[in-house]
Amino acid sequence: MVPFILRRVLLVIPVMLGVSIAAFLMSHLVPGDPVSVMLGETATAEDRERLREELGFNDPLIVQYGRYIGGVLQGDLGTSIRSGQPVLDEIVERLPSTATLTLSAVVVAAVVGVTLGVVAAVRGGGWVDALIMGFAMLGISVPTFWSGILLILLFGLVLGWFPIAGEGPMALVLPTVTLAAPSAAVLARITRSSVLEVIGLDFIQSARSKGLSENMVILRHVLRNALIPVITIIGLQFGGLMSGSVIVESVFTRPGLGRYTVTAIQSRDFPQIQGIVLVVAAIYVFVNLAVDLFYAVIDPRIRYG
Amino acid sequence: MMTEQSLTQPPVGLTGPRDAGPLEINARLEISARRKAWRKLRRRPGALIGATVLILFILVAIFAPLIAPMDPLEISSNRRAAPSSEHWLGTDEVGRDVLSRLIYGARVSLRVGLVAIGIALTFGSILGMVAGYVGGWVDAVIMRLTDIMLAFPGILLAIAVVAVLGPSLFNVMIAVGVESIPAYIRTARGSTLSVKEMEYVTGARTIGSSSMRIVLRHILPNVAAPLIVLATIGIAGSILSAAGLSYLGLGAQPPTPEWGAMLSSARSFVRDAWWIATFPGIAIMLVVLSLNLFGDGLRDILDPRMRN
Numbered sequence: 001m002v003p004f005i006l007r008r009v010l011l012v013i014p015v016m017l018g019v020s021i022a023a024f025l026m027s028h029l030v031p032g033d034p035v036s037v038m039l040g041e042t043a044t045a046e047d048r049e050r051l052r053e054e055l056g057f058n059d060p061l062i063v064q065y066g067r068y069i070g071g072v073l074q075g076d077l078g079t080s081i082r083s084g085q086p087v088l089d090e091i092v093e094r095l096p097s098t099a100t101l102t103l104s105a106v107v108v109a110a111v112v113g114v115t116l117g118v119v120a121a122v123r124g125g126g127w128v129d130a131l132i133m134g135f136a137m138l139g140i141s142v143p144t145f146w147s148g149i150l151l152i153l154l155f156g157l158v159l160g161w162f163p164i165a166g167e168g169p170m171a172l173v174l175p176t177v178t179l180a181a182p183s184a185a186v187l188a189r190i191t192r193s194s195v196l197e198v199i200g201l202d203f204i205q206s207a208r209s210k211g212l213s214e215n216m217v218i219l220r221h222v223l224r225n226a227l228i229p230v231i232t233i234i235g236l237q238f239g240g241l242m243s244g245s246v247i248v249e250s251v252f253t254r255p256g257l258g259r260y261t262v263t264a265i266q267s268r269d270f271p272q273i274q275g276i277v278l279v280v281a282a283i284y285v286f287v288n289l290a291v292d293l294f295y296a297v298i299d300p301r302i303r304y305g
Numbered sequence: 306m307m308t309e310q311s312l313t314q315p316p317v318g319l320t321g322p323r324d325a326g327p328l329e330i331n332a333r334l335e336i337s338a339r340r341k342a343w344r345k346l347r348r349r350p351g352a353l354i355g356a357t358v359l360i361l362f363i364l365v366a367i368f369a370p371l372i373a374p375m376d377p378l379e380i381s382s383n384r385r386a387a388p389s390s391e392h393w394l395g396t397d398e399v400g401r402d403v404l405s406r407l408i409y410g411a412r413v414s415l416r417v418g419l420v421a422i423g424i425a426l427t428f429g430s431i432l433g434m435v436a437g438y439v440g441g442w443v444d445a446v447i448m449r450l451t452d453i454m455l456a457f458p459g460i461l462l463a464i465a466v467v468a469v470l471g472p473s474l475f476n477v478m479i480a481v482g483v484e485s486i487p488a489y490i491r492t493a494r495g496s497t498l499s500v501k502e503m504e505y506v507t508g509a510r511t512i513g514s515s516s517m518r519i520v521l522r523h524i525l526p527n528v529a530a531p532l533i534v535l536a537t538i539g540i541a542g543s544i545l546s547a548a549g550l551s552y553l554g555l556g557a558q559p560p561t562p563e564w565g566a567m568l569s570s571a572r573s574f575v576r577d578a579w580w581i582a583t584f585p586g587i588a589i590m591l592v593v594l595s596l597n598l599f600g601d602g603l604r605d606i607l608d609p610r611m612r613n
Contacts, residue, residue: 011452018453022465029469037471137351140595143545145552145568145584153575153582167441239458246460247549251572262553265468273468277461284458 070140076269095160109183109289117191140184148251235291352602358595406562424482429489437497477556541596
């Protein structure tokens with residue numbers, strides 16, 4: 001297992017290298033003159049030249065990348081064109097709000113999704129199963145920017161149970177539900193099929209035949225094995241939820257990375273955009289690393305050569 | 306997952322006279338496979354409902370100018386009017402007919418979904434088959450690039466592409482297409498690897514078939530089924546992503562009647578004009594739901610092993 005862990009950890013290096021190259025290249029791949037795009041049409045030739053010099057666009061690409069990655073490794077993600085602030089500071093300022101929303105959505109999605117999936121599988125073929133799977137199908141088909149608006153309308157405006165904006169735990173409820181719903185649906189579907197697969201295996205039959213109650217069989221034997229693949233999916237969902245929060249934050253006007261991203265793109269502030277891309281991808285890569293390592297530890301069946 | 310009990314009964318095509326030639330058996334097998342697929346489809350009402358709704362939407366998109374009661378761009382002083390006999394689904398914040406905008410919006414969404422997945426399917430399957438068939442360093446390079454693309458979670462890759470190209474509906478199609486490529490590469494590569502060493506492929510190689518011919522004649526047909534399934538469900542996802550980007554203001558620009566963009570402007574009026582915010586969402590949900598239902602059914606028919 002140790003060689004596997006080592007190999008898996010080392011794999012992060014080329015991927016992060018690639019991500020940094022991709023983020024770096026973004027401002028160079030802009031069709032036309034990137035500097036005019038960033039400054040808008042009103043800029044003078046002088047302004048453009050100044051920014052080009054400031055961003056180091058006059059140097060060879062490889063020198064520019066070296067400088068970029070050197071800065072990144074020292075925590076320098078560049079300076080925003082719009083605000084003049086260090087991009088890292090701006091991201092760090094907004095990260096807690098997005099992280100809170102993402103994490104609460106991961107927890108809600110995992111608990112609700114896995115529970116529903118197990119119930120559906122245990123009642124396989126019955127109306128409970130059909131109902132849960134119907135809801136799951138709906139869950140993966142409803143856009144969050146619509147379900148969010150409907151929740152605002154119903155629970156925020158008509159019933160007045162939850163605030164529709166602002167900070168604090170009560171204000172977190174509706175965005176969390178909105179963001180978590182599609183993931184819960186995905187997890188319910190995967191958990192169900194995973195449980196059904198395990199239930200059909202021989203050792204479950206022998207657990208039953210030695211007289212264990214059905215609940216014990218499900219809890220002790222089925223879930224332990226069926227949930228292993230589900231954990232990987234939860235890890236993958238984490239990244240989807242983090243980038244999905246862009247949409248949910250803008251529905252609920254939360255001051256997180258989401259709004260920051262949208263305004264950064266609209267004003268074509270490339271240092272900001274590159275910073276966001278790099279930070280979010282890095283978080284995601286490391287979460288996946290953690291999930292994979294966790295997976296290697298808990299799954300005794302898999303021996304990674 | 307429903308498993309078919311077809312193993313217990315001989316396929317219809319094999320119960321014929323024993324002296325049937327191989328060609329004849331082949332033809333019968335093909336007919337019976339089709340018949341069986343149809344039977345399976347009938348047993349999955351969800352897939353049938355999905356296909357029906359989908360066809361309806363496609364018809365609406367094609368015949369939008371004939372169906373729409375009004376010009377989707379025509380503004381009037383009749384702003385935020387509730388649904389009535391004149392405006393079945395009401396009017397929006399500048400007095401445009403919501404129903405007409407929804408009908409034209411079907412064109413936009415279906416086109417975005419098809420183009421995006423067309424891009425992903427084309428590039429993904431070519432790269433995947435090349436990686437799987439050629440192997441070696443070509444495989445390594447393609448797969449490492451795929452890993453890097455997969456390091457951008459969910460919609461982030463599409464957001465990054467839009468950031469580079471600039472916000473527009475056309476760029477959203479490219480962005481969502483690029484975002485979807487890795488899944489197709491992986492699927493095409495996996496299927497290619499599984500058939501590459503089969504006897505008929507090595508046989509073709511022995512008789513001197515070119516690599517191009519082998520990939521097109523022998524590998525592609527085996528890779529096609531899982532890719533088609535992936536594409537059907539992928540259209541659903543890409544319509545959602547594209548509408549999401551338009552909701553954020555990064556896709557379709559006003560006054561284009563795009564469902565996501567319609568919801569975006571409706572967000573501010575939800576208290577007074579629920580209909581502006583409700584119907585575009587229902588439209589998106591119905592299209593995505595029907596594609597998902599149809600895709601699920603298709604998966605069971607074409608590729609019972611593939612799940613999730």
